Amino acid sequence: MEYDVIIGMEIHAELKTKSKMFCRCDNNARGAEPNSKICPICLGHPGTLPYPNQQAIEWTILLGLGLHCQINELSKFDRKNYFYPDLPKGYQISQFELPFCYGGYLDIDGENIAITRIHLEEDTGKSMHPAGKDYSLVDLNRAGTPLIELVTEPVIRSAEMAKKFCQRYQQILRYLDISSADMEQGEMRCEANVSIQEKGKWKHEDGMILPIGDYKLNPKVELKNINSFRAVEKAILYEVERQKKALADGEKLRQETRGWNESTGKTVHQRFKETSADYRYFPEPDIPPLKFSGQQIEEIKAKLIELPSEKKVRFINEYGFDDITAEILVSDKPLADYAEHVVSELEEWIDSTGDTWERQKNKLAKLTANWLVSELFKHLNANNQTIRDIKISPENFAELMTLVYQDKVNSSAAQTILKVMYEKGSDPTDVMYELGLEQMDDTAELEAVVNSILAANPDQVAQFKAGKTAVAQFLVGRVMAETKGKANPKKVQEIMKKIL
Numbered sequence: 393m394e395y396d397v398i399i400g401m402e403i404h405a406e407l408k409t410k411s412k413m414f415c416r417c418d419n420n421a422r423g424a425e426p427n428s429k430i431c432p433i434c435l436g437h438p439g440t441l442p443y444p445n446q447q448a449i450e451w452t453i454l455l456g457l458g459l460h461c462q463i464n465e466l467s468k469f470d471r472k473n474y475f476y477p478d479l480p481k482g483y484q485i486s487q488f489e490l491p492f493c494y495g496g497y498l499d500i501d502g503e504n505i506a507i508t509r510i511h512l513e514e515d516t517g518k519s520m521h522p523a524g525k526d527y528s529l530v531d532l533n534r535a536g537t538p539l540i541e542l543v544t545e546p547v548i549r550s551a552e553m554a555k556k557f558c559q560r561y562q563q564i565l566r567y568l569d570i571s572s573a574d575m576e577q578g579e580m581r582c583e584a585n586v587s588i589q590e591k592g593k594w595k596h597e598d599g600m601i602l603p604i605g606d607y608k609l610n611p612k613v614e615l616k617n618i619n620s621f622r623a624v625e626k627a628i629l630y631e632v633e634r635q636k637k638a639l640a641d642g643e644k645l646r647q648e649t650r651g652w653n654e655s656t657g658k659t660v661h662q663r664f665k666e667t668s669a670d671y672r673y674f675p676e677p678d679i680p681p682l683k684f685s686g687q688q689i690e691e692i693k694a695k696l697i698e699l700p701s702e703k704k705v706r707f708i709n710e711y712g713f714d715d716i717t718a719e720i721l722v723s724d725k726p727l728a729d730y731a732e733h734v735v736s737e738l739e740e741w742i743d744s745t746g747d748t749w750e751r752q753k754n755k756l757a758k759l760t761a762n763w764l765v766s767e768l769f770k771h772l773n774a775n776n777q778t779i780r781d782i783k784i785s786p787e788n789f790a791e792l793m794t795l796v797y798q799d800k801v802n803s804s805a806a807q808t809i810l811k812v813m814y815e816k817g818s819d820p821t822d823v824m825y826e827l828g829l830e831q832m833d834d835t836a837e838l839e840a841v842v843n844s845i846l847a848a849n850p851d852q853v854a855q856f857k858a859g860k861t862a863v864a865q866f867l868v869g870r871v872m873a874e875t876k877g878k879a880n881p882k883k884v885q886e887i888m889k890k891i892l
């Protein structure tokens with residue numbers, strides 16, 4: 393049997409506002425003593441009243457605008473009722489019927505993944521189960537942290553696409569500087585709804601999966617406990633195979649919630665799924681509905697910056713970067729800013745030589761991409777650092793590019809210079825002269841060295857003349873060694889060819 397894989401994502405992210413969603417408690421509880429960032433409001437004491445965080449609401453709308461959503465001019469909060477020890481009120485303030493944002497999309501590799509809604513709610517506390525003890529502990533520092541939930545339509549068709557969606561979404565949250573979105577810290581939590589349907593027996597309509605004819609749809613399974621992007625992909629791949637096998641074995645699938653177990657690489661049953669009716673949603677009586685005028689929405693829109701997908705397209709069109717390089721550069725805003733600064737320096741420089749970036753962009757973009765993404769990243773990775781930590785100014789980096797571009801240094805000398813720059817933040821031209829790395833480019837000088845090497849290696853010269861041309865590599869290598877790596881290797885090859 394051939395199946396289509398259908399995936400919808402639900403992603404929660406904690407906003408990094410100064411205070412919590414409905415009270416003045418400090419929202420940054422990293423490393424804090426358990427239950428030290430709490431007050432009667434986030435503990436849900438009787439008689440307290442929630443007071444919505446304006447910053448959190450504006451950020452939610454900003455995010456929605458960045459994801460091409462419609463903004464509800466009338467919005468409200470609702471109570472989602474359930475009992476759990478980490479939820480002292482017995483309900484969570486969330487949004488049900490009128491979320492702040494609805495109907496957007498996120499572009500992944502040229503495909504627009506439809507977003508159903510983005511709403512704002514409060515996070516719960518954390519339960520802890522100490523090993524070997526017969527009790528559990530509750531830390532309520534996180535209770536009341538602003539939490540945005542994004543829900544996509546069931547339109548994602550592969551585990552890889554689901555992973556890319558989560559990665560891009562994290563980048564956007566970080567570009568907008570509204571969430572740290574660290575999955576390991578639980579600041580961003582991805583859940584996937586996965587079902588498989590027989591090919592040709594179903595269709596998409598109004599964001600829903602509908603059967604064709606008398607086909608009976610297979611239920612979706614919700615996957616939780618996913619703590620990394622890799623796990624998003626692995627959990628979905630596992631789940632798809634599990635569902636296929638269950639159907640092949642004649643089992644009936646049930647709508648359920650399953651948890652991803654990283655150490656076994658399997659999903660395990662947690663519970664059969666609640667429906668929204670089980671939560672007895674009703675409007676939050678302590679917070680009046682919220683109205684936004686077109687003008688207010690426009691004011692928030694004015695704060696929107698260029699996001700990674702648009703930046704990637706611009707980097708490709710304007711600067712001539714290839715797809716892979718552009719994707720890497722835009723993945724992190726400080727890195728994208730750095731690359732753009734380097735490019736603008738290079739543009740200025742190439743203009744001053746009477747040429748233009750437009751004319752030289754194939755060569756310049758390739759050069760910059762190689763030195764940024766391959767060479768600089770080697771140092772960043774080896775030192776476990778990011779672009780935020782580096783001492784090399786974009787001006788100096790661009791200057792190194794001009795030295796390479798003009799053949800003033802060869803590639804191995806440039807690597808040596810970059811290493812010094814990385815360690816000390818030095819000016820590349822200074823390093824080049826200090827270490828005597830400027831390329832030997834003078835024809836007469838090079839001819840002299842080549843002649844002396846040929847004279848010293850008569851056997852290899854004879855072999856070359858007998859047709860064993862591979863031996864030329866050896867002779868070039870001798871010249872490079874003789875000049876301590878300073879000779880222009882291209883020129884050495886030309887000269888040697890001419891003489892031989």
Ligand SMILES: [Zn+2]
Binds near residue numbers: 431
């Ligand atoms: Zn509080």
